[in-house]
Amino acid sequence: MEKKKKVIEVEINKEFCKACSYCVDSCPKECLVMGEELNSTGYNFPVFVNQDDCTGCGACGFLCPDIAIEVYEVL
Amino acid sequence: MRCTNEEVISASPLRVFCILLLEEDVLQREVSKGRKMEDNNKDLRRLISGRPKCFMIAGSPLCAGCQHGTISRIIGEVIDDLGIVGKTIAVGGVGCHSMLVMSASKFDLTTALHGRAPALGTGIKRGTDGKAIVFTLQGDGDLAAIGMGDLINATVRGEKLTTIFFNNAGYGTTGGQMAPTTLIGQTTTTTPSGRSPDTGGFPIHVAELMAGLAGVAYSARCAVNTIAQYKRTKKAVRTAFQKQIDNIGYGFVEILSACPPLLKMRPTDARKWFEKHMFAEYPLGEFKNVDETKIQYQVET
Ligand SMILES: Cc1ncc(C[n+]2csc(CCOP(=O)(O)OP(=O)(O)O)c2C)c(N)n1
Ligand code: SF4
Ligand code: SF4
Ligand code: SF4
Numbered sequence: 001m002e003k004k005k006k007v008i009e010v011e012i013n014k015e016f017c018k019a020c021s022y023c024v025d026s027c028p029k030e031c032l033v034m035g036e037e038l039n040s041t042g043y044n045f046p047v048f049v050n051q052d053d054c055t056g057c058g059a060c061g062f063l064c065p066d067i068a069i070e071v072y073e074v075l
Numbered sequence: 076m077r078c079t080n081e082e083v084i085s086a087s088p089l090r091v092f093c094i095l096l097l098e099e100d101v102l103q104r105e106v107s108k109g110r111k112m113e114d115n116n117k118d119l120r121r122l123i124s125g126r127p128k129c130f131m132i133a134g135s136p137l138c139a140g141c142q143h144g145t146i147s148r149i150i151g152e153v154i155d156d157l158g159i160v161g162k163t164i165a166v167g168g169v170g171c172h173s174m175l176v177m178s179a180s181k182f183d184l185t186t187a188l189h190g191r192a193p194a195l196g197t198g199i200k201r202g203t204d205g206k207a208i209v210f211t212l213q214g215d216g217d218l219a220a221i222g223m224g225d226l227i228n229a230t231v232r233g234e235k236l237t238t239i240f241f242n243n244a245g246y247g248t249t250g251g252q253m254a255p256t257t258l259i260g261q262t263t264t265t266t267p268s269g270r271s272p273d274t275g276g277f278p279i280h281v282a283e284l285m286a287g288l289a290g291v292a293y294s295a296r297c298a299v300n301t302i303a304q305y306k307r308t309k310k311a312v313r314t315a316f317q318k319q320i321d322n323i324g325y326g327f328v329e330i331l332s333a334c335p336p337l338l339k340m341r342p343t344d345a346r347k348w349f350e351k352h353m354f355a356e357y358p359l360g361e362f363k364n365v366d367e368t369k370i371q372y373q374v375e376t
Contacts, residue, residue, distance in 0.1 A: 009120065020140035020335075020342035026302060043139070059302040061124030065144030066135045070125030 007074040008056035010048045016068035017045035023060035023069055029053040032060060127151030129160045130179040137175055140342020142332040143241055145299045146308070147175040150212075150239060153313045154182060157320070163208045164199055166192040168217035170248045171334075172241035176212055187211075190222020193229035196236045208319060210237035215256040216246040219279050223255075230290035230325045233368075237315045237326040240281060243334040244353060251337045255279045258356055263337070278356055282329040286362035289371070292324030294363040298331040298354070300346055307359075314364065324368045331357060 010031070017039060023046055024032045031050040038044055045068070048054075061071040126132065130151045135144050154160055165184035167173025177184060187195040192211035200209045218226055218240050229236060245263050246252040252265045256278050260269040282296040293315050297308035308330055315326030331353050335345040 008123075011125075016134050018135075018139035022140065022342065022346070025343060025346075056123055057302070058124030062148075062302060062305050063145060063299070065137065065141055065148075066139075067126050067130070067144065067148055071123040072120040072125075073123055075119055075121055 006056050008051070008054045009072040009074060010054065010060065011070045011072070012046055012048065013068045013070075014039045014045040015041075016066050017043055018066050018068075019043040019045060020065065021046070022063050022065065026059045026063045028057065028059065029055060128155045129181045131181060133179045135175050136178055137171060138247075138334075138336055140333065140335045140345060141171065141247075142299050142334075142346075143172050143243070143247075144175055145305070146239065146241060146330050146332055147179075147212075149299070149305070149309050149312055150176060150210075151180065152309060153316060156313065157316060159208050159316075159320070162206065163210070166196045166199065166209065166211045168192045168211065168213040168222065170214040170217050170246070172214040172217070172243075172247075172332075173212040190217050190220070191225055192217070192222065193225045193234070193236060193238065197229055197232065197234050200234060200236060205235070205322070208237075208316065210239060210316065210319075212239055212241070214241045214247070215243060215254040216249075216252075219255040219281055226285075227288070230285070230288045233290045233324070235319045235322055235324060237319045238328070239312065239315070240327065240329040241332045242281075242329050242353075242357070243332045243337060245334065245337040247334045247337055256281075256357075258352055261352075280357065282327065282357075282362050285325075285327045288325075289368055290325050291327060291363055292318040292365050292368060293326045293328075293361075295327075295361040296329045296331070296357055296359050298349070298359055300333075300350055304359070311361070323366060329357075331359075 021034055024034055031054045032046045033049050035044055035047040056073055058071045061069040137144050154163055160182050163182045167177050167186045169189040192213055196209045196211050199207055242256050244257050245254050251263050253263045257270050258278055262269050266275055282294050285291045285294040295311040297311050298304045299308055311328045315328045318324055318326040333345040333349045335342045338345045338348055
């Protein structure tokens with residue numbers, strides 16, 4: 001029987017982001033890329049582009065120094 | 076005064092006022108119903124990584140890419156995991172290292188004079204009969220320069236405290252001066268041609284130094300560049316708190332923390348610089364982990 005795939009939600013709070021791109025660097029599956037849009041303080045922030053490959057490892061959320069990312073598993 | 080009986084309300088001269096209160100009541104009921112729904116929805120998702128429960132939702136006051144933020148979050152996660160939020164008191168040093176915890180945490184905290192956090196922590200710990208769980212947040216300027224005597228003497232007095240030491244190889248807050256932990260050859264505003272041993276001396280290894288002191292139960296050096304390092308750091312911080320909770324001795328964790336403005340680099344480059352140079356000078360690892368502090372010699376009477 002095929003194993004049911006985990007459904008992961010990665011929420012990025014763009015207003016807290018300061019564009020360090022640590023999350024992009026730390027994602028083993030290249031699910032995040034830095035976007036072009038700017039937040040109200042003038043930083044561009046990452047976008048979650050690859051929902052299918054995301055394993056929910058949580059690395060992006062753990063290593064973000066500004067606590068701008070939250071990773072959830074949908075139960 | 077709460078009006079819940081509508082008949083009484085309609086007969087009362089304070090009708091309008093009571094209706095207002097009634098509406099407020101109904102409103103509150105609706106709000107709490109809404110909250111319950113929100114909570115139920117939350118139960119449908121499990122948080123894997125994100126904001127610790129003991130941190131308020133607030134932006135960080137630190138620079139872009141400052142790893143002090145990551146370390147602060149580890150502290151929050153450990154306090155959540157240990158379930159000690161109600162009895163923890165943080166003592167912040169003077170500098171960037173304490174700023175995120177100071178601005179976001181829900182647990183009690185205070186700030187000491189520069190370098191004096193272990194002394195103030197001692198007062199709090201002893202003043203609460205050892206019941207409070209007290210930890211200090213200190214930087215390399217705060218702890219290794221102006222506050223070195225306070226730290227060492229806290230261990231000499233056998234205090235059961237926990238210290239989280241943020242080593243960013245310089246003074247961040249005041250604009251990037253040399254700290255005792257600055258590397259030989261590293262340029263800062265006070266060592267424009269690089270730190271030289273002739274005039275600037277040598278980098279200090281605080282984790283190893285602490286391991287040599289009898290009152291210390293745990294001493295480790297960690298980093299937060301990769302997820303593996305993050306997990307090891309979290310374990311070390313947890314152990315450092317546990318040594319205090321179990322009344323064994325002083326718990327100490329030094330954490331290497333990249334400060335991009337100090338190095339005048341972009342955040343990702345600063346992190347790489349740390350991996351290349353800081354990890355070479357400051358080896359990561361556990362230097363001491365004991366379950367009872369050892370007495371070397373005792374005079375028999
Ligand atoms: C008695 C005293 N001397 C000097 C200062 C100025 N001062 C404020 S923060 C700081 C350095 C902090 O450096 P560090 O502890 O490494 O923290 P970081 O900002 O790097 O996290 C200094 C020298 C002060 N506030 N009080
Ligand atoms: S949870 Fe892991 S795999 Fe998913 S985006 Fe974050 S780092 Fe990448
Ligand atoms: S790690 Fe956090 S602050 Fe840095 S770019 Fe990603 S979301 Fe923004
Ligand atoms: S100056 Fe350095 S230590 Fe201070 S907030 Fe900025 S990056 Fe962090």
